[in-house]
Amino acid sequence: xTLGESELREVCGFxxxxxxxxxxxxxxxxxxxxxxxxAYFRRGSTITAAGDANRHLSxxxxxxxxxxxxxxxxxxxxxxxxxxxYPSLIRNGTAQNEAIAVEDCLLYRIDAxxxxxxxxxxxxxxxxxxxxxxxxxxxxxSAMREAGAAAAEAQGAFTIHAPVETLLAMREIVTAxxxxxxxxxxxxxxxxxxxxxxxxxxxxxxxxITDKDLRRRVLAVGxxxxxxxxxxxxxxxLTVPLSEPLASALLTMTGMHIHHxxxxxxxxxxxxxxxxxxxxxxxxxNWLHVVREIEGAxxxxxxxxxxSQLPRAVGGLVGAGVDADHVARYVxxxxxxxxxxxxxxxxxxxxPPPARFALVAFGSLARSEVALGSDQDNGFVFAEDFDRxxxxxxFAELGRRLSDGLNTAGFRYCPGDIMASNPAYRRTVxxxxxxxxxxxxxxxxxxxxxxxxxxxxxxxxxxxxxxxAMRERIFEAARRNRIFLSFIARSAAATAVPLGFxxxxxxxxxxxxxxxLDLKAQAIAPIVDLARSHAIAGGIAxxxxxxxxxxxxxxxxxxKEAARDLAACFEFVRDVRFRHQAEQVARGDPxxxxxxxxxxxxxxxxxxxxxxxxIRAQLDKLRSDFAGGMG
Amino acid sequence: MALSLFGGPEARLxxxxxxxxxxxxxxxxxxxxxxxLPDFALPLSAVPMTAIxxxxxxxxxxDSAILEAGLVDLADGRIAVGSAGRIRFRPPAALSPDxxxxxxxxxxxxxxxxxxxxxxxQLLQRLVGRVLVAHFAQIEAGFLDAACRRVWGQxxxxxxxxxxxxxxxxxxxxxxxDGLRLGKLRxxxxxxxxxxxxxxxxxxxxxxxxxxxxxxxxxxxxxxxDLLRR
Numbered sequence: 001x002t003l004g005e006s007e008l009r010e011v012c013g014f015x016x017x018x019x020x021x022x023x024x025x026x027x028x029x030x031x032x033x034x035x036x037x038x039a040y041f042r043r044g045s046t047i048t049a050a051g052d053a054n055r056h057l058s059x060x061x062x063x064x065x066x067x068x069x070x071x072x073x074x075x076x077x078x079x080x081x082x083x084x085x086y087p088s089l090i091r092n093g094t095a096q097n098e099a100i101a102v103e104d105c106l107l108y109r110i111d112a113x114x115x116x117x118x119x120x121x122x123x124x125x126x127x128x129x130x131x132x133x134x135x136x137x138x139x140x141x142s143a144m145r146e147a148g149a150a151a152a153e154a155q156g157a158f159t160i161h162a163p164v165e166t167l168l169a170m171r172e173i174v175t176a177x178x179x180x181x182x183x184x185x186x187x188x189x190x191x192x193x194x195x196x197x198x199x200x201x202x203x204x205x206x207x208x209i210t211d212k213d214l215r216r217r218v219l220a221v222g223x224x225x226x227x228x229x230x231x232x233x234x235x236x237x238l239t240v241p242l243s244e245p246l247a248s249a250l251l252t253m254t255g256m257h258i259h260h261x262x263x264x265x266x267x268x269x270x271x272x273x274x275x276x277x278x279x280x281x282x283x284x285x286n287w288l289h290v291v292r293e294i295e296g297a298x299x300x301x302x303x304x305x306x307x308s309q310l311p312r313a314v315g316g317l318v319g320a321g322v323d324a325d326h327v328a329r330y331v332x333x334x335x336x337x338x339x340x341x342x343x344x345x346x347x348x349x350x351x352p353p354p355a356r357f358a359l360v361a362f363g364s365l366a367r368s369e370v371a372l373g374s375d376q377d378n379g380f381v382f383a384e385d386f387d388r389x390x391x392x393x394x395f396a397e398l399g400r401r402l403s404d405g406l407n408t409a410g411f412r413y414c415p416g417d418i419m420a421s422n423p424a425y426r427r428t429v430x431x432x433x434x435x436x437x438x439x440x441x442x443x444x445x446x447x448x449x450x451x452x453x454x455x456x457x458x459x460x461x462x463x464x465x466x467x468x469a470m471r472e473r474i475f476e477a478a479r480r481n482r483i484f485l486s487f488i489a490r491s492a493a494a495t496a497v498p499l500g501f502x503x504x505x506x507x508x509x510x511x512x513x514x515x516x517l518d519l520k521a522q523a524i525a526p527i528v529d530l531a532r533s534h535a536i537a538g539g540i541a542x543x544x545x546x547x548x549x550x551x552x553x554x555x556x557x558x559x560k561e562a563a564r565d566l567a568a569c570f571e572f573v574r575d576v577r578f579r580h581q582a583e584q585v586a587r588g589d590p591x592x593x594x595x596x597x598x599x600x601x602x603x604x605x606x607x608x609x610x611x612x613x614x615i616r617a618q619l620d621k622l623r624s625d626f627a628g629g630m631g
Numbered sequence: 632m633a634l635s636l637f638g639g640p641e642a643r644l645x646x647x648x649x650x651x652x653x654x655x656x657x658x659x660x661x662x663x664x665x666x667x668l669p670d671f672a673l674p675l676s677a678v679p680m681t682a683i684x685x686x687x688x689x690x691x692x693x694d695s696a697i698l699e700a701g702l703v704d705l706a707d708g709r710i711a712v713g714s715a716g717r718i719r720f721r722p723p724a725a726l727s728p729d730x731x732x733x734x735x736x737x738x739x740x741x742x743x744x745x746x747x748x749x750x751x752x753q754l755l756q757r758l759v760g761r762v763l764v765a766h767f768a769q770i771e772a773g774f775l776d777a778a779c780r781r782v783w784g785q786x787x788x789x790x791x792x793x794x795x796x797x798x799x800x801x802x803x804x805x806x807x808x809d810g811l812r813l814g815k816l817r818x819x820x821x822x823x824x825x826x827x828x829x830x831x832x833x834x835x836x837x838x839x840x841x842x843x844x845x846x847x848x849x850x851x852x853x854x855x856x857d858l859l860r861r
Contacts, residue, residue, distance in 0.1 A: 010825045010832050011712050034713035038835070040820075040842035062823045080823075104821035104846075106839060108712075 023124025063105030183225030207233030379425030489626030504598030701830020
């Protein structure tokens with residue numbers, strides 16, 4: 001007389017295709033089905049009032065429900081397959097949200113006892129109903145990374161997630177003590193056939209010396225070979241831990257223009273040297289050839305040909321499961337190399353620059369967070385010797401060639417004309433400072449809104465120290481001006497981050513349903529703005545968003561958990577963007593930041609909603625912290 | 632109330648029930664009647680109800696057989712999915728191919744089926760003291776009556792709620808020819824489409840329709856008597 005779950009077809013069938021029930025085994029699913037009671041609520045009726053004792057997990061079988069926090073603020077709008085009521089069950093407390101049927105609703109409800117038993121018996125079920133968005137999101141991020149590594153392994157690729165440790169040669173490391181004479185060190189290098197020699201005190205690395213150093217710092221200047229290596233070595237070289245992923249190590253080397261990295265163990269002992277060549281040989285992948293092609297390009301068209309492969313290369317990286325941060329760093333490296341190569345090509349034709357200068361990149365390139373379809377933001381910074389009358393003609397042409405070349409290479413002209421081709425963005429350090437001072441001393445909301453990207457700046461060519469000097473002065477001025485800080489914070493906090501999704505729509509705070517999610521404006525930019533606000537307030541030198549968040553946490557202006565949560569959000573939303581862009585590229589569409597909420601998987605929707613919530617909370621906090629000026 | 636005491640549908644039902652109880656031969660049918668009828672003046676939430684759907688091998692109660700009964704209980708305005716059950720009846724002869732197609736009941740499934748008398752006895756036990764709910768309840772009432780007459784020589788009298796009749800009574804309006812079919816009515820109330828066509832699913836579908844009708848009915852909570860088939 002009693003029925004098996006296969007006979008409760010409609011109920012079990014529905015649960016089976018509704019998260020998180022697919023994670024249950026047959027017995028657990030049967031238990032869930034048998035625990036279901038069906039209830040019907042007419043449109044407009046209250047299902048649960050805030051403050052009610054709630055005894056059920058509700059699953060919407062048909063219809064739509066709105067959750068309003070404390071009965072007022074819209075918290076979520078839910079449709080078929082969505083669940084509600086679990087936070088109060090888990091807390092064993094009263095409902096905080098009012099649940100209202102906004103359409104006629106058929107609900108499947110599972111009582112507290114069965115819910116508790118399923119949570120106890122099934123990890124997947126319990127995890128799904130985790131109340132804490134932050135830990136849910138972090139788990140999603142690590143799940144993506146694992147899936148990425150697994151995908152790469154499944155393709156038989158030497159995974160670029162593998163730690164550098166896997167590449168370290170078994171042979172003994174050749175090192176030199178600091179007092180070793182240069183001549184002896186050179187003999188040692190020749191005998192051991194190494195191009196790089198770490199200089200160590202005991203097991204601790206204190207410097208590094210390369211073939212190139214011997215040529216430039218010894219032979220070219222006729223230095224006495226009896227001089228100790230410590231006087232020509234590069235002291236305190238960049239190192240990586242054993243666990244550093246190969247992709248990271250490779251990007252670091254590409255970005256820094258070095259070919260070797262010392263690898264240290266947890267105790268700080270030198271364990272070996274990893275070279276870019278070793279990694280490339282192992283990866284057997286061609287995604288770095290875009291960089292090499294640009295570096296070897298003879299004209300802007302050749303650069304454009306090289307960068308035209310960028311979308312496909314990104315698709316390949318995404319397909320291999322590479323995480324968003326590495327993909328962004330890769331795209332940024334390509335962009336940066338293209339900037340430098342275009343300048344070099346122009347200079348080869350125009351002659352050497354008549355004055356000292358630096359090329360400064362603003363915005364995403366400065367942060368090393370470039371995505372596909374990003375536009376260019378750049379300018380020139382000059383030293384005191386710059387004479388506009390005599391020199392600007394040259395730099396106007398240099399700037400024009402740069403921005404044209406970048407546009408041809410797919411880094412579109414900046415719609416706001418923030419480009420070195422615009423005379424307004426060719427300034428001396430003092431002029432830049434005066435320009436910024438205008439915003440800082442007399443902030444108005446519109447100017448502040450537009451000034452954001454200028455606080456993300458990085459020298460990419462020329463005398464980078466000029467950019468550094470300008471950045472320091474401007475940050476110092478901004479940091480001291482509390483009114484400006486409150487403007488910056490308010491401007492950041494004003495971003496309307498969506499609430500979540502309802503059916504195939506994006507749900508906004510004012511209950512409006514949107515058809516398009518702008519990942520950049522609605523999820524990525526708010527995190528960038530948050531990190532920047534903290535960076536300006538705290539005088540943080542780092543430009544990258546993740547680095548800024550970490551530095552703000554270290555300085556105590558942002559709590560550690562918030563920094564970690566925001567970093568997870570940032571990684572997740574950028575991952576969604578790159579996956580989305582890879583799909584667009586695969587379809588032959590131009591990559592964009594806009595996406596149809598209906599195209600999102602349930603996994604992405606759920607976790608984006610978590611990310612939105614975390615970002616909104618931090619924006620609120622920023623607003624209140626900085627409202628009257630920071631500090 | 633006066634109406635139900637003097638010749639209204641509730642009174643007529645009580646009278647017929649009492650007579651059937653007197654005439655029933657001892658056995659399952661007599662035991663069913665012995666429990667009596669629920670109090671029709673009670674609010675709906677206080678009376679146990681069971682939605683029932685019969686799958687049969689024909690449309691004429693007198694010369695067709697019941698193949699299975701699907702059941703699910705309602706209590707306190709909610710449907711308890713865990714109470715859902717199915718009783719299979721052994722048909723007099725092998726199934727006609729048509730019935731197999733319509734109900735998805737195969738000879739294999741019928742191997743677990745009980746002889747009519749046994750199945751009917753089990754069903755009656757399950758329905759003791761309950762109000763029955765069906766869509767187009769004449770079918771269920773007619774088939775159960777015919778089956779009881781075959782087995783015990785006495786008819787079946789029970790309080791029935793017919794969701795099709797309720798729809799006409801509570802929401803009178805012109806409709807298309809098939810406008811009162813279960814699926815049509817359900818979609819009008821925003822209830823999901825159920826693909827399966829078996830006794831249990833149809834009983835559940837009917838029970839859900841009743842909840843929707845009650846939720847949409849203007850006025851306060853009805854008493855049981857307001858729902859009964861007339």
